[in-house]
Amino acid sequence: ESPKNPPNFPQIPFNPPKPPPNPPNSPKFPKIGHSVCLHLHGFSPYFYVLAPPGAGEAHLEPLERELEAALRREQRGGNPKFQPPKNVLGLTLVRKQSILGFQGGLQSLFVRVGVSLPRLVAPARRLLERGLRWGNLGVQPAPPFEANIDFEIRFMADSGLVGCCWVELPPGGFRCWGALRGHPPEGAWLGLPPLRLLSFDIECAGRKGVFPEPQQDPVIAIAAVALRQGAREPFLRVVFTLRSCAALRGATVRSFESERELLQSWAEFVRIVDPDVVTGYNIHNFDLPYLIQRAQVLQVESFPYLGRVRGVPSQVRDSAFQSRQLGRREGKVVTSPGRVTLDMLQVLLREHKLRSYSLNAVSAHFLHEQKEDVPHGIITELQNGDAQTRRRLALYCLKDAMLPLRLLERLMTLVTLVEMARVTAVPLSYLLTRGQQVKVVAQLLRQAMQEDLLLPVVKSEGGEDFEGATVIEPLKGYYDAPIATLDFSSLYPSIMIAHNLCYTTLLPPGGAQKHGLGPQDFIRTPTGQLFVTPRVRRGVLPRVLEGLLAARSRVKAALAEEQDPERRQVLDGRQLALKVSANSVYGFTGAQAGRLPCLEISQSVTGFGRQMIEKTKQLVESEYPDVQVVYGDTDSVMCRLKVPSVPEAAALGRAVATWVSGHFPPPIRLEFEKVYLPYLLISKKRYAGLCFSGGSGGTPKLDCKGLEAVRRDNCPLAANLVTACLRRILLHRDPQGAVAHAQEVISDLLCNRIDISQLVITKELTRAASAYSAPQAHVALAERLRRRDPGSAPGLGDRVPYVIVSGARGQPAYERSEDPVFALEQNLPIDTRYYLEQQLSRPLLRIFEPILGEGRAQAVLLQGEHTRCKTLLTARSGALSAFTSKRSSCIGCRALLPHHGAVCDFCRQRESELYQKEVSQVWHLERSFSRLWSQCQRCQSSLLQDVLCSSRDCPIFYMRRKVQKDLEAQLELLRRFGTPQW
DNA sequence: AAATGCTCCTAC
């Protein structure tokens, strides 16, 4: 049911175009009329407790009375008005097994506790766990099982639904209790439904230098773009503006004189478009909370009904999320029942490692186009102008609403998420808000249910760390011979399958005697744990993993046949989801603060892994004396082969892999992956090579692991230079060219010819400033920025960009970190020595030393003529020198002058010549500036309007500002000549 | 000068 008329919702005359109808009887999709939001009502959750010894049918009734009474007492305490009709829906005795530990087929007695509301699960569990009266057995504690399963996961597992699957409903009205008919996402039910996506962006009129706050600063524009999933073009583009706005081509403009009307109208628009997915960039932490808070301030009562459930308003809540993988993040969550809010920023933070996550940087990276970035102050100016300046604002806003949709499409975000939801059986929203564990829990629960196994509620205590994988000691150096890479695909999942490692197969100490098992019934893992063989009991985890691997082979086969591009996309997405999903099971078992940790399993898995890589190296080297394992990490070995060509290396690699595979139990297999030629091995986890994937004819690709080229915590100059040198060495096989290039870049750096954007280092703020025990450059800067303007300062989880500026001798780097824009605007001098010595020299030496030799690399790179370049130009070109020096110096000979003129008496005779030189410098700067300016105009797609952009993620911006400032300084210099007399 | 601990980010 879609709430067309929430309480007190005023009717505003407004007729946006209706979404286009679905294609009639489209062969691709089943016939669908509407999006339907199923609001889950009246589903009763349940959990289990282990019954104490001696418990039976007779104990259930008194126990239920006890539990009911205890729950009522608790609730009266919390909320006297709340009086649910019934808390406990029923207790029943069931015979099942705990999943934890081999049980020898013995079932235990459990009580299934059904309660009427999800929020009763936690207190009921606590009461039973602590101990209630079990009739004549007295007060007995009862350990809970499955009391920590998420409500939606419980429901879906019970109904046999997976995330994002098709559900068939009877035509006309329906009221469904329990039996929903979900279709497996295959065949006719493989595709995605034509979901409606709505992307939006807001603009606020902030005050100068302060980040906009909803208490004070009005919303002046909201742009919205609606797209049907799978369609190429949006079916709707609308901009809502405060005050008049000139027409936009291809978009509807709706102007309002009052902000209240603007907000009301937008909310109504959302309800009419009725999107399934609401997207945008940073809408979670900015746009949505801002709108809702602003509507509160303006008392627009009807506004927050943005969801699909009648009478349930969207709410802003603070949220904190913390995981080892994603770090700690805090922010706001806006609820919107019935719609998925898909913040592209959150998606990118989870899925992609980038230097910067500004919409700007992201557009440049994924869409290869720059976007304007207009500072807040100027936004307000545009708003205060006329219909034309507000048109510009509207267009800017519209573009920002458009970009998330384009990112969504380019990154295939929706398909990827839908497939992950289908494979792991969780709702799509979980993938955006929750961690990795819940996906494994969902799968584990479903498999366990089939085998009458229950998941215990464990209190996670921080256990001890366990030993991980082996990294083979690298034989460092430069190899001009083919290196074949062999690896165990899905190593950890296949270990778990091959050795039947599972919660259900783990034999505790003494378990063998207890269950009367002989030596042939169990195995001892390399770390000493005992697990029963599949003959005794097949594990649940291996079953889940086998299912995932088997599904993967089916998808592979289907992909070979499938022609339809959209279905192919779905299958691709599924393949990825299956792989990722299988690989996360091991991590789940080892998760210290986990839902169901079992270090015996994870330890054994890595133990087997260590044994295997060691054995592989030995097997290979003893069977093939001409093959040498030069390196290996976890599941791979790099083999140096004494064959001349890539195809021969591939053939030999395949033979070796097949032969080695025979020495391991299925489904463990060693596979030939690729050939490197040449190969540069720097150290553990750091190498580069020219990669021939599959060892065949395709174009080889430069592969670079762990080196500065692929790290985000150095400046782009270092990363780019390392990449460029590696390309020259490995791809073009031109080490001399690489050296020359490196020398040139070093020279450019020392002569201040490197653009500041190349020197920006970014690092993540992983915790609150006070939680750091060691000083850090980015943390110190973040603190300084916070003092300058708390609203716009970097928050937890943000990446902080900085440059290192010159300072006093011996001053630590953390005191010299500075905001790049600030440094540019204030003409703070960059510490080029720092960049050479701390950012470039060591990475360069590391890659050149294996080729040139130790001494030579040092001499050639760091001691040549190019390191002595010190320009005179920079010394005075900055505006700084013009304003800070108390006395001016002669433009000809730099001698101090007693006056503010241009030249000293000695240089007076060449004054005309010097003047001409400075004038030509002005021309030169003007030409550069005009080139950059028109480049920025092209970016804003208007050659007629001023450039307002100040994107700190665009190199052109830095260059433009630099030239502009140099030009100003140069003109100032020119003024010192006065009116020429000659 | 060398060793050490903290921090970040990557490989797998």
Added chain:
DNA sequence: TAAGGTAGGAGCATTT
């Protein structure tokens, strides 16, 4: 309440 794992290189400030 919820939160996948360990190995490992490198930079940097501080201590030894």
